[in-house]
Amino acid sequence: MAGSSRKKSLTSRDLQAIERKKQLLESARDLFAEKGFHNTSSKEINRSIGMADGLLYYYFPEGKQQILDSIIQEATEYKFQLIRRLLQDVDQQAPIRDMLINLFRGMWETITSDTNRKTLMILFHEQPLLKKEQTTWVVDTFHAVIDQIATLLEKRVLNGELRPLNCKLMARQLASTFQSHIFERVFIMGEYELNEDSERYIIVNIDFLLECWQI
């Protein structure tokens, strides 16, 4: 499609086309997340970016389903980058309590960020329309995060800050606590802001876990 390979190319039209495709995907994600896949007509997606009825089928010949697949596809491609960014923000020198609180603040913000939250919403709600590979990467990513947390905790065990318990299981406890809460808040109750309740929940539970693990 785009860049005709030869020379540098990328004419103004190429750029416009890339932009259009991006617009379509973004607008479709908004609409799917808000109203659901089946409640969003293909014409509605076109009109939401001020384009005529048929345009969607020019960029996505297989129609709405292809757009849905593309939205998921895009998310899977960024999953590792997502973990990396999340964990490079962790200050490993900080006291363990602060480190964990900040880690989970970062996770909350990552998950509830506009794009990610909407994609996850779509993924949950339209699961019956998706293939297994399109959903399981979420679980895989979550487990990758757990592994990363485990390595962070290992250092604290060697430090003497934590009892010599199984770090993988500690990490899983932390992550489950968080996952369970965000699942309730965001995906059942529909509250996206990191409000005082959630802030308190995270702190209370981290303190409790540390009470169990320290000495």
Next chain:
Amino acid sequence: MAGSSRKKSLTSRDLQAIERKKQLLESARDLFAEKGFHNTSSKEINRSIGMADGLLYYYFPEGKQQILDSIIQEATEYKFQLIRRLLQDVDQQAPIRDMLINLFRGMWETITSDTNRKTLMILFHEQPLLKKEQTTWVVDTFHAVIDQIATLLEKRVLNGELRPLNCKLMARQLASTFQSHIFERVFIMGEYELNEDSERYIIVNIDFLLECWQI
């Protein structure tokens, strides 16, 4: 509705009508859970129980949405009964490890039982179509279970079997561990059987938590 009040009544026609309505609800639940609400036409529901096109509107004049609401309604009515049954099966005399393992086996079986699992599937997937009251009871029920577990644990603290930690938070850890796992397994991966993996997961995590809490 049925029973025309006077005398005992309940003719064979009444019984048939009750049975039909039940069939419709059950079949709709199967179809909604499998293919999603919008992907199931009202005619398909009728045909799935071998009835003609118009029947659904005889029993549910407001159509598909009314069926969806009825399915959720039915589930909310049974929620307390569900907790009660779950917790009366707990053997409070057993060693704490066995008690917890059996408690979670029971929870798994309750949640993954055909009817409950399908209802929860529908509830997750069709959340955008539901009112807030129709979804939040799940969270409330879950928190009620946590409270019940907390009282079980309190006895074990008084026993001296567990360290004098915050029982509510202990219960929440247990429940989150379980919730997180069942959410991944059942609602993302689509595995309903309590297989060896899950059995091991539960045991490993209970042992780990007890290791943190005992002495």
Next chain:
DNA sequence: TTATTCACTGACCAATCAGTGAATTAAAAT
């Protein structure tokens, strides 16, 4: 026996939707 009720039928309707394709416009290549 007769009248009435009621679960059930299936053809039908209006509306909507995904998807098409010929026509148009504008940019790019020649």
Next chain:
DNA sequence: ATTTTAATTCACTGATTGGTCAGTGAATAA
């Protein structure tokens, strides 16, 4: 300047949907 190519439009189609309704015949009541 002319041709070629890509992007965009919009009127249209065929299929499907949710929903209606006049009618049927067996079960029930009189």
